Amino acid sequence: MSIDPQAAFPDFVYQRPDLKKSETAFREALARFEAAPDPAAAAAAMEDIDAIRAHVATQYNICYIRFSVDTRDEFYREEKDWFDQQLPATEAWRADYYRALIASPHRQALEEQYGEQLFLGAELSIKTFRPEIIEDLQAENAGTSEYTQLRGGAQIEVNGETYNLSSITPKEQVADREARHQASKAKWDWYLEHQEKIEGIYDRLVKLRHKMAQTLGYDNFVALGYARMNRTDYGPEAVANFRRQVKEFIVPIAARLAEAQRQRIGVEKIRYYDTAFRFPDGNPTPVGGRDVLVDAARKLYDGLSEETGEFFRLLENRQLMDLEAKDGKAPGGYCTYVNDYGAPYIFSNFNGTSHDVDVLTHEFGHAFQVYSSRKLKPMEYAWPTYDAAEIHSMSMEFFAYPGVPDFFGDDAKKYFYSHLESAMRFLPYGCAIDEFQHRVYERPEMTPAERNATWLNIAAEYMPHVDYTDHPFLAQGGMWQSQLHLFGMPFYYIDYCLAQICAFQFWLKNEEDHAAAWSDYVRLCEAGGSMGFLKLVELAGLENPFEDGVMEKIAARVTERLDELG
Structure with missing residues (x-):
């Protein structure tokens, strides 16, 4: 061929x-x-x-x-x-x-x-x-495919209009509280309607993975899951210590940020349909749709470096991006690599929210990395392990800050605040997903109801500031069932948390010395997967996110900046 x-x-x-x-x-x-x-x-x-x-x-x-x-x-x-x-x-x-x-x-x-x-x-x-x-x-x-197809075919009715799981999101962020309540309720009603099927899929996956682990000589899937993630330089103990630090240092900050949000938007309590609404006059909204955002991204990457400008044009000219949400399209976003064509591909679901910019810059970071290391031999080195790969993507979100005024216009300051705030508040959720997986695979015999109860207990530790009791599906502990990674990529999700601590470091370095920070970033991208996670962190001049004290120090600096922006 x-x-x-x-x-x-x-x-x-x-x-x-x-x-x-x-x-x-x-x-x-x-x-x-x-x-x-x-x-x-x-x-x-x-x-x-x-x-x-x-x-x-x-x-x-x-x-x-x-x-x-x-x-x-x-x-x-x-x-x-x-x-x-x-x-x-x-x-x-x-x-x-x-x-x-x-x-x-x-x-x-x-x-x-x-x-x-x-x-x-x-x-x-x-x-x-x-x-x-x-x-x-x-x-x-x-x-995994059955779960993806089920979610991709979701049809959600609100006030006579039909949405999918991507296009419903803007409706969950409107200023009218009752309107966003209706939208969010309709989304979770869809999950409630399909709960038995989703729980059945997951139950089969858990039991299959446990069976495979035992066949391969493991006690349960936890160790096999780590091996499948190719984690060569740390294990569950290091991750547990990371989660402990999130509980100690990040959860209190997230709770304070949630309280500030509650006061800002003027509600008595943050309900499940309030979590995504951050400002009384509305969330930061991009100034236009796909074409406007692509024009702004092209300008951003032309200004960031010669190599990013050329690469963005390659993505455009070779039609290596599918960005807009549409019926039948799988939810979410990703970047993959088509080896024989030397071509990264960016997939996302633009829906008119600030997430459009997040996912565009995030996936561009993945794409830029794999393109930078595409010629490394052997082919295993084109991509790093998932934990290191997320450093490139999450750091690119920060390197993209000069483009924020073009993406958001008058909403730029709100975006800076909400992006930082969301990054901090994501860490407890990400760790909750990870701890949930450990509990599930340590006790694969749990019933669906027991898994839901386990999620409720974990969520209460990591996210005590949100009230999910107003919806029956969420009240019984079903929220985890919307997280794709649990079904298709077990034990992946903590990688976003590890990478977030590294990305914060790139952001802080970039503010002090852009040239040095960018040089470190490009060096990291060009190294691809030629080293393990901790050696790549060291190569980039970053501090080890597992080490005691690193998270506490970074959280304090991010909090200072949020206070300034606030």
Whole structure:
């Protein structure tokens, strides 16, 4: 199949990969690697293996993007189902390759050439797969897709109008309290209506993951989940200590910010339909729709650096962004990478709120990073592990501050405040999601009702300042069921919290010396996944977010700035 490396996304060729043919080529390359007489021959075989794996990944990602853009598209829905069934078998390829890497007589020379991270990751990865779990992996993929399709097809009626889970959001942020109550109630009514189905999907996923963990020799899914996240330099104990510090230092600040919000908007108590409404005259709102925001982003990235300006134009010219919310489109936002075309792709759901700017700049950070490290070898190094990857995206939100006046006009100051405030208030929620996952997978036998009760207890510790009792679904502890990561990416969510502490540091450094901060950021992007999380943090000149005292110090400085803006 011919690949045009400059093609626009609509012209990307999709063809279901012939996995039997790919596996034959892979096995031949692996045999050459194992028989390689010297490191150069081994490296050449590794490049061939990368090319085969990258081609399969390319076709999967083209399919996934087109499925996400329209979950009703019958062709790509069927193709996505096919990948869900077939891709787990390719885990055996990777496991065999990683075992060969670890056992290679040329390992020392290859480590000197590529660095140790490939081998550390390989040692961890082979503990996450055996052929016996292929059917369970297929079922796991199917469950995640079922949840995505269910949410993507949501139809929410409010006052005679129909919304999806993305387009309902602006209605939850209007100044009229009763109007936002109606919108928010309608959204959570949809979850209540589909609660049994959602809880059934999650229950199957939890039990599947626990079964796979036991098959692989783990007590439960927690350790397997960490290994699947490729966490080579920290474990659950470090994360628990991070959550402890959030409870100690961030939760009181979040409570004070919530009280300030309550007083600002003039309500007796913050109800579930008040949480997203931050200012009495309305939340900061972008000055225009997609075209206006793209023009403002182009101006921002032209001014930020030569490389970001050129890269943004590449995204535009090759149509590598789908930004607006529409019927049938999967909710949320992401960035992925189409290997053979050397093309990052940004997916989001603009809905006329400040989140449009957040997600555009956030996903641009991911895209800029993977494009900066696209030529690194092996292919594992194109992306860092998820925890480090979120540093690039969340820090880019802060580097984008010079563009805020063009994005928001007279609402710029409100945006600066709400962005910082939301970042602080996100940390308790993110940690609540993470602690919930640990509890769930430590006790996989819990019933759905017990999981909901567990969420209520955890939320009371991290978010005591919000009253969810006004809606039956939320009152029984169902809020977690709206969090996609719990279904498709277990143990991912804490990565946003770790990265947020790092992003705050980039913001503070940038205010003191932009040139130095930007140089550190670009160096981090170019390193891709060639190091583990903590070494990348050190490379970027950042403090370790796990260390006692770091969070407390940063929280104090952010609070000072919020007081100034307030």
